[in-house]
Amino acid sequence: MIEVKLDKVSKQFNGARGVENVDIHIQPGEFFTFLGPSGCGKTTTLRMIAGFYYPTEGRIMFGENNVTYTPPNKRNTGMVFQNYALFPHMTVFENIAFGLQVRKQSKAEIMDKVTRAQKLVHLDGYGDRRIDQLSGGQQQRVALARALVIEPNILLLDEPLSNLDAKLREETRLEIKRLQLELGITTIYVTHDQAEAMSMSDRIMVMKDGIVQQIGTPHDIYNRPVNRFVASFIGESNLWEGTVERMEGDSVYVRTSSDVLIAGLAANASPECRLALGSKVTVSVRPESIREAAASERGLENILAGKVLMSEFTGVSVNYVAQVGTLPIKAMFIGPGQRMRHRDEDIAFAVPKESVYFVE
Ligand SMILES: Nc1ncnc2c1ncn2[C@@H]1O[C@H](COP(=O)(O)OP(=O)(O)O)[C@@H](O)[C@H]1O
Ligand SMILES: [Mg+2]
Structure with missing residues (x-):
């Protein structure tokens, strides 16, 4: 478990605002959500934490380590992308194993870890299936297993449920929450769906136009919205x-x-x-x-x-x-x-x- 700190982090794209002055302190093991309408800067912030973007200003700390300019593969974060980014012609096993092979782990170790990861997301026995033979919900679980198999310190999820239909979305939401509690892993979750944010998070950061509006527990945000935007966006x-x-x-x-x-x-x-x-x-x-x-x-x-x-x-x-x-x-x-x-x-x-x- 590790804490994540963003110290007045801003990101501009050719002078245009991506996000501005994000200041957060995420506790070890916390489930922390970025919530806001499309284009408000959620993905940009998440990508800076993953290392895919570097901030224009500010500092990012994982525990005592300043990782602001550390490349993604040296941060030990597991990321699930909105479109899953799986390799469609490879099997479930190969997809999950990919990160371990890149890290040059032994065959026995890979077998053991991938098998455990498949169990974790209820895909035991699916190792030989090809991705294009799976349903959307199953693909989503492969993406989750792939992120978890490297035993990341931090789990980053960018709108992981948005490609699923309503019923499956609800089931998977509970599933992700269960996994997170079981593993006790610090988790940062991105969504534009207020119901998702409310039901899963320890704390929520509400954003609009690249600016943080409010940070608080679901209870705070719902019952004590700081402004009109938050009051109308949440519920x-x-x-x-x-x-x-x-x-x-x-x-x-x-x-x-x-x-x-x-x-x-x-x-x-x-x-x-x-x-x-x-x-x-x-x-x-x-x-x-x-x-x-x-x-x-x-x-x-x-x-x-x-x-x-x-x-x-x-x-x-x-x-x-x-x-x-x-x-x-x-x-x-x-x-x-x-x-x-x-x-x-x-x-x-x-x-x-x-x-x-x-x-x-
Ligand atoms: N690679 C990029 N180049 C230029 N502008 C970008 C880039 N990524 C994001 N932006 C801009 O930054 C703002 C925030 O985008 P984003 O973080 O993707 O929002 P969200 O994930 O909340 O929908 C938007 O105005 C978007 O157009
Ligand atoms: Mg986004």
């Missing part, structure tokens, strides 16, 4: 713009631009959000934190009466898109026994004060 959120109208004890009252008053707690503000009378803020509320209000609650704080625009039943929840005056609202009521309301019906929502979050 669904109601994002309402407004102005601070009143501050009273622990409470903050924001008048949205559609003239609805929302109360929240001053403690639930992102570090970038300055709460002061008259300041403009964005209010973020998760749809699943909203519940249906009882008739007796009407007129109370954070009880929003409106009309249904759209409703859907998903099996686990009833989801609403509704309007409170001109304020759009998304709500998700989870659990059995929800009475479904349809288009144009009246509905009242209760927004719990403690689930109101202020960003920017």
